Amino acid sequence: MKSLTEYLWFNTQSRRDYINITSQIEELVKKSKIKDGLCLVNAMHITASVFINDNESGLIQDFDEWLEKFAPHSPISRYRHNQTGEDNGDAHLKRQIMGREAVIAITNNKLDLGPWEQIFYGEFDGKRKKRVLVKIIGE
Numbered sequence: 001m002k003s004l005t006e007y008l009w010f011n012t013q014s015r016r017d018y019i020n021i022t023s024q025i026e027e028l029v030k031k032s033k034i035k036d037g038l039c040l041v042n043a044m045h046i047t048a049s050v051f052i053n054d055n056e057s058g059l060i061q062d063f064d065e066w067l068e069k070f071a072p073h074s075p076i077s078r079y080r081h082n083q084t085g086e087d088n089g090d091a092h093l094k095r096q097i098m099g100r101e102a103v104i105a106i107t108n109n110k111l112d113l114g115p116w117e118q119i120f121y122g123e124f125d126g127k128r129k130k131r132v133l134v135k136i137i138g139e
């Protein structure tokens with residue numbers, strides 16, 4: 001069995017951001033030379049997500065508005081978590097609903113994604129350095 005482990009770094013300008021990382025992951029699959037296997041992509045921080053959906057700007061905005069309705073950032077005081085001195089109670093909830101990771105099949109050394117599937121990094125408490133783990137295993 002072959003494997004490749006890499007880390008992608010992000011440091012977003014804004015508190016919340018959604019970054020299409022599909023081509024970066026595709027490059028790593030190519031580099032791994034694995035023809036048949038699995039690719040795990042996971043956020044290593046509890047206020048960020050990796051998820052798969054459509055790369056359509058309206059939808060990305062819809063996600064952001066929906067998440068902000070579900071767990072508004074302010075008032076900060078609405079979250080018990082923020083009584084610890086943090087201000088990211090909302091970001092933990094947003095991460096939970098958008099998920100921690102994506103697992104994608106690899107077929108013929110390519111990500112075997114559905115027709116409109118794209119891989120995103122979702123940031124909910126940005127403006128600092130954060131990591132995403134990419135682990136590819138197979139033959």
Ligand code: ZN
Nearest residue numbers: 086088089092
């Ligand atoms: Zn926190």
